[in-house]
Amino acid sequence: MGVLKRYGTYLPISEKTPSVNLEEGNTPLVRLDRIGNELGIELWGKLEGCNPSGSFKDRGMVLAVAKALEDGARALVCASTGNTSASAAAYAAHVGIPCYVLLPSGHVAMGKLAQALIYGAKVIAVDGNFDRALEMARTCAELKGFAMVNSVNPYRLISQKTGAWEICESLGRAPDAHVIPVGNACNISAYWAGYKDFKAWGKITELPRMIGIQAEGAAPLATGKPCPNPETIATAIRIGNPVSAELAKAAVAESGGEFLTVTDDEILAAQAMLASKSGVFAEPASCTTLAGLVKLGHAKKLQQGATFVIILTGNGLKDPDAALSQVGEPVRIGAEMEELLEALA
Numbered sequence: 001m002g003v004l005k006r007y008g009t010y011l012p013i014s015e016k017t018p019s020v021n022l023e024e025g026n027t028p029l030v031r032l033d034r035i036g037n038e039l040g041i042e043l044w045g046k047l048e049g050c051n052p053s054g055s056f057k058d059r060g061m062v063l064a065v066a067k068a069l070e071d072g073a074r075a076l077v078c079a080s081t082g083n084t085s086a087s088a089a090a091y092a093a094h095v096g097i098p099c100y101v102l103l104p105s106g107h108v109a110m111g112k113l114a115q116a117l118i119y120g121a122k123v124i125a126v127d128g129n130f131d132r133a134l135e136m137a138r139t140c141a142e143l144k145g146f147a148m149v150n151s152v153n154p155y156r157l158i159s160q161k162t163g164a165w166e167i168c169e170s171l172g173r174a175p176d177a178h179v180i181p182v183g184n185a186c187n188i189s190a191y192w193a194g195y196k197d198f199k200a201w202g203k204i205t206e207l208p209r210m211i212g213i214q215a216e217g218a219a220p221l222a223t224g225k226p227c228p229n230p231e232t233i234a235t236a237i238r239i240g241n242p243v244s245a246e247l248a249k250a251a252v253a254e255s256g257g258e259f260l261t262v263t264d265d266e267i268l269a270a271q272a273m274l275a276s277k278s279g280v281f282a283e284p285a286s287c288t289t290l291a292g293l294v295k296l297g298h299a300k301k302l303q304q305g306a307t308f309v310i311i312l313t314g315n316g317l318k319d320p321d322a323a324l325s326q327v328g329e330p331v332r333i334g335a336e337m338e339e340l341l342e343a344l345a
């Protein structure tokens with residue numbers, strides 16, 4: 001059951017809203033005990049890479065596209081660091097409307113680029129960063145009358161709240177702390193709103209602390225300073241001017257949480273740790289979460305025994321280059337048993 005069917009009564013849809021469904025949402029919440037035990041916490045990972053286009057974006061895109069169709073939109077447009085464009089292109093293909101995507105040239109992971117192209121979107125590589133591409137996409141939406149499906153589209157945030165609802169339903173409560181990568185800052189804002197909904201509806205009693213993680217080279221919220229030239233290996237969150245900055249700051253302040261930065265080396269180390277000690281392969285941006293927990297652990301600032309959920313926002317397969325950059329080559333042998341036995345020794 002997709003997000004619109006599962007949570008329709010809590011979302012702004014009516015009989016006039018076309019049903020759109022790629023069976024998004026309902027992603028696994030997996031207990032990561034080997035790592036949790038090492039850190040002294042109860043650790044859960046929300047595997048958003050299991051969504052149909054391989055990232056959390058599908059949760060918000062399904063409602064944004066349904067509402068765009070309801071409003072008679074002719075086409076979709078977005079700017080993206082990769083995942084939004086993959087998701088928009090997938091849903092546009094599913095419902096049969098054109099999709100235009102603006103990407104920061106040379107800074108989008110290979111898998112995401114392949115997705116947008118094979119889903120049939122018109123892909124435009126802009127010689128500028130994501131923040132500039134987003135300005136151009138907004139102007140394009142106005143000039144051409146296309147539906148803008150970046151997170152400036154309010155339906156994206158509303159429908160991404162479903163991630164928080166699912167976590168509370170799985171755990172029977174909210175976690176003590178919710179740890180999430182922050183780029184354009186929509187997802188942290190959506191999760192906070194989702195948790196607050198569940199509290200207001202009497203389904204949970206306590207709210208989590210919201211811990212937002214940014215890459216050191218793209219950390220306008222963590223540092224409180226603008227970042228005109230963002231740079232990080234976690235290309236998904238290579239963003240200097242987050243659209244939902246104010247909502248994200250409110251989420252962290254109201255929840256008694258914090259913003260943290262992690263370096264590219266810490267992100268890659270966390271990616272390898274997550275994969276090799278839990279069997280979960282997530283893309284670099286997602287692994288900022290574990291990198292943040294490791295950093296808090298080293299500083300003796302992790303509340304021992306508490307329940308932490310990390311949002312693993314995108315599938316590791318989207319960015320094979322990042323993973324391959326830190327592992328060795330396979331052992332090569334001839335097709336002889338002696339060579340195999342030698343290699344195993």
Ligand code: F0G
Binds near residue numbers: 286
């Ligand atoms: N993780 C991944 C894998 C992402 O793709 C993004 C954002 C984020 C985290 C950050 O989420 O922007 O809501 O704070 N990707 C956008 C894109 C910007 O274009 O795909 P956020």
